[in-house]
Amino acid sequence: MSSSSSPVEHEDLWFKDGDVVLSITEGGVENLFRVHRSILAIASPVFRDMLSIPQSSGGQDVPISFPDSVQARHCALGGAVCFPESTKHEL
Numbered sequence: 001m002s003s004s005s006s007p008v009e010h011e012d013l014w015f016k017d018g019d020v021v022l023s024i025t026e027g028g029v030e031n032l033f034r035v036h037r038s039i040l041a042i043a044s045p046v047f048r049d050m051l052s053i054p055q056s057s058g059g060q061d062v063p064i065s066f067p068d069s070v071q072a073r074h075c076a077l078g079g080a081v082c083f084p085e086s087t088k089h090e091l
Contacts, residue, residue: 007032007063020051023063032063 007023007030018034025031041048055062 005029009034021061021063023065025065034061 005028010031010033013033013035015034015036018036020035020037020040022033022035023030024033037051041051050064
């Protein structure tokens with residue numbers, strides 16, 4: 001899905017040392033989350049399986065896109081990043 005404005009890095013869930021970028025577009029705004037692959041894999045078997053698939057991006061951060069609500073995903077991502085054991089299977 002293409003957005004009409006520049007992507008926005010999420011204020012709380014954009015970690016400089018994160019190694020995976022997730023993109024959620026809502027209302028024409030692309031929101032980017034740069035988080036830790038290992039934390040997502042611990043918190044969610046779905047992310048674990050998805051992130052185990054090799055990607056050929058030429059070394060660039062190519063976001064994984066989700067057509068979803070930013071608020072719902074932020075809650076799930078926030079829990080996975082801060083409390084991985086308590087959020088298992090919520091993602």
